[in-house]
Structures are given as structure tokens and as C-alpha cells.
Amino acid sequence: MTxxxxxxxxxxxxxxAFELPAGAYLRVIDPNGEQVSDLYAVSADDRAEHLSSGRSLDYAGKLWLTTGDMLYSNRSQPMLRIIEDTVGRHDFTLTPCSQQTFDLLYPDHEGYHPSCEQNIADALAPYEVAVDHIGVSFNIFMxxxxxxxxxxxxLGPPMSRPGDHILLRAESDLIVALTACSAENSNNGTLKPIDFTVDH
Incomplete structure (x- = not known):
């Protein structure tokens, strides 16, 4: 890996969002600790093929995916394999937070709130992926x-500490969207950055 x-x-x-060719490695790093990163992916060859929580959890037979586990598409094709994981606790059940999330779940909230759904949608728009096609994300460190x-x-505080990371290898040509999660409750009340690298 270079x-x-x-x-x-x-x-x-x-x-x-960025292209991640087959064989490339994506490392997602929590530089400050207790910060979630939402990851979503679609096939570079066919936008209708996308990351599937249901397929991935079904085939793994468990809720918490970690080193050695595979993230599958809705067509049961391998998309990303977890190569390294220094935390071991991530969520693959909840959808990216949206404006409606804040409106419905936090009644004291008023007005616009940044959201992972909007950030993913904006990032994937140049790749012709509509917001309605964004499903459950792999919520790293959640x-x-x-x-x-x-x-x-x-929602408990993320278990990640400063410098913790997860390393994933693309098993096919992908377009990947990545966020620094926008929901205060998911990040123990403090919103922080996310670092990442792409290696070939």
C-alpha cells in the first residue's frame, strides 16, 4: 500500500465525496476523539447499486462490524472490507441525520440545522445521486x-479516542461520501473534525 x-x-x-477504485484503501481517523463520521457508497458503474445495511448485517450475523467484516451492496456484492479497526464499535442501523431528524426528535430545536443527509446529498450531487437514493449509512465511531x-x-458517547481509526479496502470501483457528523447528541455534545486518507 503506497x-x-x-x-x-x-x-x-x-x-x-470522491472516487475510490477497487483495491484502494480509505482510512478514517478521529483526530480529537468522540466524533462520528457517516460513510455512504454507490457503485461507480451503476448508481442504483448502493451500500446496504440489511445485506451487510444479515451476512455478518451481528450488529457491530469490525476487522475482517465486509460491507455489501443491495445486490449482495462486496463493496468495502474492514482491514483495521482500533475502536470496534460503529453503527449500521440509523440513517444520516436530516433536517427532519432535528425537527422531529429535538422539539426545542428551531430553524435550519446542518445535517449528514444534506452534506452527503450535496457531495454526491455531481455524481447524479439524488437525496432520495441515500439510505442507511455506515456510521463510523457511532x-x-x-x-x-x-x-x-x-446514543452513547463514541468510544473513539484521539487518533483512533478504521481502515477500509474498496472491493469494487466506488463513489464514497464521508461526513463529520452534524448531530450534537451523537458526538457527546461537541462537534469536531474528521480526518481521512486515500491510499493506492
Missing amino acids: DTTTTQRLAPQTGT NVVYDCSTGKML
Whole structure:
């Protein structure tokens, strides 16, 4: 693996998208700790093929994916394999936060709020991916806690510490969107940057 880029930084509450060819490596780094990054991907060859939480969790047989696990598409094709993971706790059940998320879940909130859904949509727009085609994201470093007796889901502080990372390898030609999550409750109340590198 040869480093072909420098580390890039996403400012708090922002996102980006880029092409990730088969065999390339994406490293997502939490520079300050306790910060979530939403990842979404579509096939570079066919935008209708996209990251699938349902397929990935079904085939892994577990909720929390980590080193060695595969992220699959809606067509059951491998998209990304987790090569390294220094945290081991990520969410693959919740959709990216949207304006409606803040309007519905946080009644004290008023007006516009930056969101991962909008940041992903804006980043993927040049690739002709519409907002309605954005599904469940792989929420890197997000810590969702489950009450096994009631099924209730609670957001805990991310378990990532400064410098923690996850390394993923593209198993096919992809277009990947990545964010520095915009939801205060997902990031223990403080919004921070996310770093990433792409290596070939």
C-alpha cells in the first residue's frame, strides 16, 4: 500500500465525496476523539447499486462490524472490507441525520440545522445521486446502545479516542461520501473534525 495523498480534514458538520477504485484503501481517523463520521457508497458503474445495511448485517450475523467484516451492496456484492479497526464499535442501523431528524426528535430545536443527509446529498450531487437514493449509512465511531429487554436504542458517547481509526479496502470501483457528523447528541455534545486518507 503506497500513500498517494496527504491527510485531508473535514471541518465539523461538513462532507465530501470522491472516487475510490477497487483495491484502494480509505482510512478514517478521529483526530480529537468522540466524533462520528457517516460513510455512504454507490457503485461507480451503476448508481442504483448502493451500500446496504440489511445485506451487510444479515451476512455478518451481528450488529457491530469490525476487522475482517465486509460491507455489501443491495445486490449482495462486496463493496468495502474492514482491514483495521482500533475502536470496534460503529453503527449500521440509523440513517444520516436530516433536517427532519432535528425537527422531529429535538422539539426545542428551531430553524435550519446542518445535517449528514444534506452534506452527503450535496457531495454526491455531481455524481447524479439524488437525496432520495441515500439510505442507511455506515456510521463510523457511532455508539448505539441497545436495551435487550425493550429493544430501545440509546446514543452513547463514541468510544473513539484521539487518533483512533478504521481502515477500509474498496472491493469494487466506488463513489464514497464521508461526513463529520452534524448531530450534537451523537458526538457527546461537541462537534469536531474528521480526518481521512486515500491510499493506492
